[in-house]
Amino acid sequence: MNFQVYNRELCVGHIRVIGVSSSSILLVGDAETIQLASTFDTPPESLIIGPFVPLTPE
Amino acid sequence: MLKRTSVVKSIKADTFGFSSIFEIGDSSYIQCFSRALALQRDTEIFFGKEGKFTEYDIYTEPFIISPITENIYMDTANLHPIINVKSIDIIGVSASSVLHIGSTKDISMESRVKHFRQLSSSPNR
Numbered sequence: 001m002n003f004q005v006y007n008r009e010l011c012v013g014h015i016r017v018i019g020v021s022s023s024s025i026l027l028v029g030d031a032e033t034i035q036l037a038s039t040f041d042t043p044p045e046s047l048i049i050g051p052f053v054p055l056t057p058e
Numbered sequence: 059m060l061k062r063t064s065v066v067k068s069i070k071a072d073t074f075g076f077s078s079i080f081e082i083g084d085s086s087y088i089q090c091f092s093r094a095l096a097l098q099r100d101t102e103i104f105f106g107k108e109g110k111f112t113e114y115d116i117y118t119e120p121f122i123i124s125p126i127t128e129n130i131y132m133d134t135a136n137l138h139p140i141i142n143v144k145s146i147d148i149i150g151v152s153a154s155s156v157l158h159i160g161s162t163k164d165i166s167m168e169s170r171v172k173h174f175r176q177l178s179s180s181p182n183r
């Protein structure tokens with residue numbers, strides 16, 4: 001695949017972001033390859049109702 | 059290959075936590091990894107030494123990302139090699155994240171989070 005890029009004027013006024021979190025990036029610039037992967041897990045059994053049991057100690 | 063220059067007039071960022079990076083300038087390779095065990099309780103109880111990453115397989119299971127087999131030829135013509143941003147206003151950058159002003163080559167970032175919610179009584183009562 002041939003990918004031809006012509007970069008002309010690029011002006012952004014204001015960037016307002018509340019948060020950049022968990023392996024994210026706010027990039028003002030060029031990049032060749034960007035690979036982001038994220039997994040999160042909230043199964044039904046992660047909701048526990050009842051007396052607080054500490055998770056397994058470290 | 060000539061890179062563009064990023065010009066930012068003003069940056070206002072309050073917090074950089076948990077191994078986050080504020081990079082002004084070029085880089086070539088960025089690799090970040092973050093894993094979190096998020097435990098929500100409806101009362102303030104904190105046992106301190108709790109939670110073990112090896113306990114849950116979300117932190118070890120591999121990501122299935124198909125490799126790019128097609129060979130890609132990219133040619134960039136920077137007719138106006140400036141990226142202009144007037145102002146950036148960020149409250150927080152956290153958990154192995156990056157605020158990067160400038161060019162880079164390769165970025166590979168990964169994040170794994172497991173959530174727990176412990177309620178002392180069922181919410182609908």
